[in-house]
Amino acid sequence: MPPLLRVEHLHKTYGHGDIFRDVSFTLDSGETIGLFGMSGSGKSTLGRCLLLLERPSGGKVFFEGTEISKIRGRRLEAIRPRMQMIFQHPEVSLNPRMRLIESVTEPLVYHRGQEREEVFEELQPLIAAVGLRPDQFYSYPNQLSGGEIQRAMMVKIYSLSPKLIVADEPTSMLDMSVQAQVLSLMKDLQRKNDTAVVFISHDPEVMQAMCDRVGVLAEGAFTLMDMSAFSGYAEGLRQ
Amino acid sequence: MKILEVAGLNVTFPTRRGMIRASQNVSFSVDTGEVCVLVGETGSGKSVIGQAILHLLPRTAIVSGSIRYGGQEILSMSEAAYAHLRGREIALIPQNPSGSLDPLMRCGRQIAEVLECREVPRERLSGETGRILSYLNFPDPELTAASYPHELSGGMRQRLTTGIALASEPRLLVADEPTKGLDYAARNASIAMFRTLKEKRHDSILMITHDLELARLIGDTVGVLYSGELVEFGPAAEVFEDPGHPYTKGLIAALPKNGMKPMPGTCPGLSRLPKGCYFRDRCPHPCTEGEDSHPAMLDGSGRWVRCRRFSV
Amino acid sequence: MSEVGSARKLRRWRASVLESDWYSRLMQRPGLQVVLALLATVILASAFAPMLAPQDPNATDLYGKNQGPSAAHILGTDYLGRDLFSRVICGLQTSMTIALTTIAATFVIGTAIGGYSGYRGGWVDNVVARVIDVFLAFPSIILALALITLLGSGIVNMILMLAVAQWASFARLMRGQVLSEKNQEYVLSARASGLPGWWILTKHIMPNCIMPVVVLATMDLGHTILTISTLSFLGLGIPPSIPEWGSMINAGLDSMRTAPLNVIVPGIAITIVTLLFNLAGEGLRDITDPKSDGEGSL
Numbered sequence: 001m002p003p004l005l006r007v008e009h010l011h012k013t014y015g016h017g018d019i020f021r022d023v024s025f026t027l028d029s030g031e032t033i034g035l036f037g038m039s040g041s042g043k044s045t046l047g048r049c050l051l052l053l054e055r056p057s058g059g060k061v062f063f064e065g066t067e068i069s070k071i072r073g074r075r076l077e078a079i080r081p082r083m084q085m086i087f088q089h090p091e092v093s094l095n096p097r098m099r100l101i102e103s104v105t106e107p108l109v110y111h112r113g114q115e116r117e118e119v120f121e122e123l124q125p126l127i128a129a130v131g132l133r134p135d136q137f138y139s140y141p142n143q144l145s146g147g148e149i150q151r152a153m154m155v156k157i158y159s160l161s162p163k164l165i166v167a168d169e170p171t172s173m174l175d176m177s178v179q180a181q182v183l184s185l186m187k188d189l190q191r192k193n194d195t196a197v198v199f200i201s202h203d204p205e206v207m208q209a210m211c212d213r214v215g216v217l218a219e220g221a222f223t224l225m226d227m228s229a230f231s232g233y234a235e236g237l238r239q
Numbered sequence: 240m241k242i243l244e245v246a247g248l249n250v251t252f253p254t255r256r257g258m259i260r261a262s263q264n265v266s267f268s269v270d271t272g273e274v275c276v277l278v279g280e281t282g283s284g285k286s287v288i289g290q291a292i293l294h295l296l297p298r299t300a301i302v303s304g305s306i307r308y309g310g311q312e313i314l315s316m317s318e319a320a321y322a323h324l325r326g327r328e329i330a331l332i333p334q335n336p337s338g339s340l341d342p343l344m345r346c347g348r349q350i351a352e353v354l355e356c357r358e359v360p361r362e363r364l365s366g367e368t369g370r371i372l373s374y375l376n377f378p379d380p381e382l383t384a385a386s387y388p389h390e391l392s393g394g395m396r397q398r399l400t401t402g403i404a405l406a407s408e409p410r411l412l413v414a415d416e417p418t419k420g421l422d423y424a425a426r427n428a429s430i431a432m433f434r435t436l437k438e439k440r441h442d443s444i445l446m447i448t449h450d451l452e453l454a455r456l457i458g459d460t461v462g463v464l465y466s467g468e469l470v471e472f473g474p475a476a477e478v479f480e481d482p483g484h485p486y487t488k489g490l491i492a493a494l495p496k497n498g499m500k501p502m503p504g505t506c507p508g509l510s511r512l513p514k515g516c517y518f519r520d521r522c523p524h525p526c527t528e529g530e531d532s533h534p535a536m537l538d539g540s541g542r543w544v545r546c547r548r549f550s551v
Numbered sequence: 552m553s554e555v556g557s558a559r560k561l562r563r564w565r566a567s568v569l570e571s572d573w574y575s576r577l578m579q580r581p582g583l584q585v586v587l588a589l590l591a592t593v594i595l596a597s598a599f600a601p602m603l604a605p606q607d608p609n610a611t612d613l614y615g616k617n618q619g620p621s622a623a624h625i626l627g628t629d630y631l632g633r634d635l636f637s638r639v640i641c642g643l644q645t646s647m648t649i650a651l652t653t654i655a656a657t658f659v660i661g662t663a664i665g666g667y668s669g670y671r672g673g674w675v676d677n678v679v680a681r682v683i684d685v686f687l688a689f690p691s692i693i694l695a696l697a698l699i700t701l702l703g704s705g706i707v708n709m710i711l712m713l714a715v716a717q718w719a720s721f722a723r724l725m726r727g728q729v730l731s732e733k734n735q736e737y738v739l740s741a742r743a744s745g746l747p748g749w750w751i752l753t754k755h756i757m758p759n760c761i762m763p764v765v766v767l768a769t770m771d772l773g774h775t776i777l778t779i780s781t782l783s784f785l786g787l788g789i790p791p792s793i794p795e796w797g798s799m800i801n802a803g804l805d806s807m808r809t810a811p812l813n814v815i816v817p818g819i820a821i822t823i824v825t826l827l828f829n830l831a832g833e834g835l836r837d838i839t840d841p842k843s844d845g846e847g848s849l
Contacts, residue, residue, distance in 0.1 A: 039393065039422040053739055080745030087736040095737045095755050097841055103737075106754075107744035140841040145281065145505070153740075160744065173420075175280035175449050180493035180501040202422035205495035238427060255579075 002065040003028050004196045005050070005164055010059030012042070012049060018220040019045050023059070025215055025224055029163065032190070032197040034211035036204065036230070041217045043200045044088075047166045050198060051083050052076060064163070081111060081160035088169040090149035094141045101137040104156045111160075119159075126155050130185060147178035151185065158189060165190075166198045171206070183210060204234035241307075242411050242443045243269040243292070248304035248314075250287045250296065257510040261287040263468045265304075269411070269460075272441040274433070276454040276475070278490075279447070279464030282506050288464075289415050289447045293331055294321045308411065330409035334416045336396035339403075340388040346399055347372070347384025353406035371402050374439065376432040394425020398432050405442075412436075414446040418453055426450075433457045451490055455479050463487050466506050466517040473542030483544035485522045516546075524548060576838040583834035590827045593643070600644035604637035608794045617810035629799070629813050630806055638794040639816055645795045647824070649710065650775045656714040658768050661721025662761065668722070669729030670752050680726065686719035692778060699787045709788040713778065717771070721764055728760035762836040769832030773825030796821050 003026040011021040019042040027033050037043040048054040050061060052068065061069045063083060068076075087093045094103045105119040112119075120137070127134060130151040141149055150170055157165060167186065171179040187210070190197055199210050207214055207230065214230040216223045225233060250262035261284040269275040279285035290296045291314065292306055306314040308329065313321060325331075333339045341349060350368045359367055372380040375398040388396055397417060404412055417433070418426045430453060436442045437457065448454065454461050458475040463484065471484040482488045489502040504521040507513055516534050519525045526534075526547050536543040539550070568574055577583060596603060605625075612632030619627045626635040668679035686694075691713075698712040732738065733756060741751045780797015782788035789795050791802070796817040803813030 038424045048739075051743055053742060077745040077747060080743060083743075085740065085743045087740065089736055092736045093740060095741075095759070097758055097839075106741070107746065110744075110746055110750060142841060147505070156740075156744075176451055177280060177490055177493045177502050178505075180495075180499045183499060184501045202424075203495070204423060206499075209495040209499050237424060 002062070004064060005198075006062040007050065008060045008062070010046070010049060010056050010061065012045060012054075012057045020217055020222055021220050023215070023222040025213075027164070027196045027198065029196050030190070030194045031213075032199055032211045034207045034214035034230075035198060035200040035217060036202065036207055036214050037217035038202055042220065043202075043217050044168050046217065047085070047168050047198060047200050051080075051085055051166055053085070081107065082162050083164045084157040084160060084162040084166070086150065086153055086157060086165065086167045086170045088172055090146040090153075090173065091141065093149060093153055096141050099138055099140055100144070100152050103141075104137060104152055104159070107156065107160055123155055123159055126158055129189070130154050131181075145178070146174045147182055150174070150182050154185065154189060158193065161193070162195060164196045164198070166200070168200045169202070172201065172203070179206075186210075204230070204237070208234075240271045241268045242271045242273075242309060243275075243445060244305075244307040245288070245292075246305045246307070248288065248291060248306065249302065250284070250291055251301040252297075252299060253301065254510070259509045260284075260467050260512060261509055262291070265464075265467075265469055267460075267462050267469060267472055269443060269445055271410075271443050273459045274437055274442075274444045274446065274457055275460045275462065276446040276448060276458035277462045277464055278449065278451060278454050280449050280506065282466065282509060283464040284467040284509060285447050285449075285464050286415070289331075289413050289445070292413060292445070293325060293329065294318070327407050328409055329411045329413065330404035330407050332397075332401050332404045332412060332414040332417060334419060336393070336400045337388070339400050340396060342388055344387075345384070346386055346388060346391065349388075349399070350384075350402050350406045353403055357407060367406075371405050374405065374432065374435050375399070375402050376428050376435060392425060394421050394428050397421065397425070397429060401432065401436075405436075410443065412442055412444045414444060414448075416448050416450075417446065418448065418450045426453075429453075430456055451494060463490070466512060467509055468517070468545065469536070469543070470518070470545040471543065472536075473539075473544075477542060483539065483542060483549045484518075484546050485524065486518050489521070572841065573838045580834065580838070583830075583838070586827060586830045586834060590831050593824060593827060594647070596640070597644045597647040600641050604634075604640045606634040606637045608633060608637040608641045609792055610634070617806050617813070619810070619812070626816055627810060627812050629810070630802060635812060635816060638799060639796070639820055642794040642796045642799060642817065643820070643824075645789065645793055646776050646779070646797065646821075649706065649779055649789070649795075650772055653710045653713045653717075653775050653779070654768050654772055656710060657717045657721055657771075658764065660714055661718040662725045662757075662764055664718065665722030665725030666729050666752065666757060666760065669726040670733055670748070670756060672733075676726075679722075683719045683723050683726070686716075687723065689716070691716040692781060695778070695782065696785070696787065699782065706789060709779065709782060713775065713782075717775075720771075721767060724767055725760060725764050728763060729756055732756050732759050762839060766829075766832045766836055769828040772828045773821060776821055776825070 005027040008024050010023040012019045023046060025033060035043045035046060045054060049056040056069065059069070060067055063079065068079065094100065101120055102116065104123065105116045108114060108119045109116055124134065132148065132151050132155070136144065136148065137152070144152070170186070171182050174182060183206070189195070199207070201207055208227060211227070214225050214227070216225060216230070216233060245268065246266045248262050248265040252259040252261060265288060267275065277285055277288060287296070291302065296302065302314065304314065305312060308324070313324065347368050350371055351364045354364055354367050368384060369380060372384060377383045377395065377398070383391065383395065388399070391399065418429050421429060434457065436444070446453070446457070455475060460473065461475045461478045462469050463471040463486065465486050471478060471482065471487050478487065479491065482491060491497060492500040493502060502521055507517055513519070515532060516522070516526060534545050534547050536545050537549050610633060612628065614632065615628055616630055616632040617628060618624065621627070624634045624636065626639070629635055629638065664679060668676045694716040695712045698715060699708060702708050702712065738751060738755055741755055776797055779788055780795060780801055783791070783795055783798040789798060791798060799817045800814050803810065807814050
């Protein structure tokens with residue numbers, strides 16, 4: 001059985017320099033790999049390239065055994081639901097002019113051609129699982145806290161039953177106690193759904209709590225580490 | 240000597256949806272040369288306290304209580320009188336460094352500008368600027384001084400605004416969320432800078448933050464805010480080693496290195512505060528007797544905890 | 552049976568309006584309600600203008616030209632002895648119809664081109680951006696004059712040519728808005744969900760970008776009325792017999808000392824209508840923006 005995600009020698013250049021080069025790793029269902037780096041290290045760009053929200057300059061990405069690096073159009077739209085992303089800034093992750101219920105049901109409304117109310121009914125168990133109440137979905141994003149928005153995002157993402165989730169610093173804008181709630185919820189959902197997660201962050205302690213392995217990006221160079229090697233690396237950073 | 244004494248500070252905002260009680264009966268003090276850190280999450284009302292001290296509250300705010308700076312009552316001071324203090328004796332290190340820096344002026348010049356206002360003579364300007372930059376933990380202070388703000392990283396910009404605040408030789412520094420939005424490396428550099436300020440200059444600093452680690456590493460005294468009021472206050476070492484209030488305990492347990500244990504529920508909104516203890520719905524050992532009465536701060540010889548179950 | 556059905560539909564429509572956000576925000580803004588009520592009155596009046604005019608706006612009376620207000624003529628007469636009051640009222644219809652049509656055409660062309668170009672990006676956007684720059688470099692009146700000379704005068708041609716001359720500023724604004732919105736995280740999220748480009752453009756990007764362009768459109772209304780009047784004055788638009796505020800101002804300039812009302816009254820009329828549209832445009836932008844509900848941050 002091929003790994004869910006295989007990345008081979010991925011690289012991206014921008015103008016005069018490399019954002020990242022020679023990135024290679026594999027990921028299986030249920031596993032979590034971290035992408036660690038300081039701000040500007042290119043980890044967000046790498047995350048987007050994995051989902052083809054940005055095009056890499058070279059290298060290959062294999063998803064579920066098929067090479068996806070060059071596909072476009074309808075074929076790409078068809079596999080998109082299986083690879084999702086959670087973003088860093090809750091206040092702009094959802095369309096500010098749409099109520100949560102519209103944003104959250106939109107993907108299924110499009111892909112399945114169902115009515116919004118129908119989809120919302122189907123999502124009730126998921127809404128309960130993330131700890132939100134149905135009436136909260138009639139609000140606009142600006143009326144909710146960061147933690148509540150990230151939970152709503154998870155309803156939207158998991159409604160598509162993704163196999164892979166790229167989490168781009170999902171809690172760096174949240175308070176400590178909210179971070180703990182959101183991350184433990186993510187872990188819970190991941191376990192129940194056997195999802196593979198690429199977790200992007202600049203916080204070594206969060207990495208150690210969430211990941212099985214870590215890829216470190218520094219000055220464009222990518223190094224895969226296991227958790228003990230990573231904690232040594234993180235100690236070194238503290239100087 | 241106490242450089243800052245806040246007593247019974249109440250700040251309320253009247254809005255269309257009701258009264259928002261951002262600050263309720265907040266009392267604490269900062270000694271000269273001491274670093275006092277107020278820790279609070281979103282919705283705790285922490286920003287209001289800094290704004291009240293700096294006379295930056297919106298005009299619609301209803302304020303009562305007392306803030307004494309160096310023995311002088313400043314809360315009810317007139318704008319004209321306060322203008323002599325703000326930026327000179329009481330300096331703010333603001334939250335969003337990019338917004339506070341002039342993009343067209345070199346960094347060293349932005350510090351020198353403040354020195355000129357203090358009438359430091361021309362010959363001594365670069366020397367003084369260099370001295371201030373040396374506290375800020377820059378790897379190459381001369382290069383930094385010659386650069387423009389956009390050429391610096393986020394963390395370096397944050398430290399530069401600290402330098403600008405220091406240039407006015409203030410007696411009290413108010414730091415508003417100094418590590419917000421900074422990545423791991425930048426945060427460490429900021430912490431190192433504050434340590435330098437503590438040890439080499441003995442600045443009196445009031446820090447307002449959500450960053451618990453920052454409080455633990457830098458604070459001499461720590462105050463924990465919840466839903467607009469102080470629920471714990473005391474020496475940093477004691478509060479972190481043996482927290483008194485269940486919210487403080489929960490916050491510490493929620494840190495990733497402590498196992499990232501989540502607390503259930505969310506804090507009550509400042510416009511819909513419940514009767515009795517605000518933390519009751521989330522407390523692992525909620526009170527049953529006297530449910531309607533609001534717990535007062537219990538004094539445990541230098542430590543204050545707003546919890547009926549607290550004993551020294 | 553059908554009566555019950557349509558009554559129920561009416562009730563449901565009424566309920567959806569009363570519960571909608573823009574309605575509740577509108578109810579919180581009494582000033583805006585006044586503005587919109589006045590604007591509705593103006594638009595209604597423009598539809599029924601000829602019936603409201605007390606006299607025939609084209610009835611000339613060369614012996615009674617440039618007279619001041621009197622019992623026969625409430626606001627006096629113009630240089631051909633025509634009743635000023637009637638001409639102003641009929642002019643409302645003329646000016647409003649032409650200006651609104653022009654702005655609507657300009658708006659549609661400008662936002663479509665600017666919006667698509669901004670979203671598409673790449674070489675298409677580069678080319679369109681340069682085309683917009685070229686159009687913006689020409690003063691719109693000269694461009695319109697040149698085009699009308701080529702294609703002949705007449706109301707329809709004038710509207711089309713004005714749209715051609717003015718679409719560029721709408722396109723530029725729309726393109727700028729789209730360029731910044733398309734990189735927002737909610738758009739990326741929509742792409743990641745596998746939603747197609749046309750869906751994202753129409754449901755996410757357009758609604759979030761269009762309001763500044765609407766405000767620009769309302770502010771352009773006064774400018775458009777004056778441009779139309781200049782063209783009419785030069786004989787390249789509306790025949791002088793049809794009452795139109797702009798051309799009334801131009802015609803009355805010669806006799807301004809003796810009959811100032813011929814200039815002042817149409818001028819005030821243009822000002823009032825333009826002001827109402829401006830205020831309505833800004834108010835519309837406010838009530839469709841969820842962020843204007845906020846309590847303020849703490």
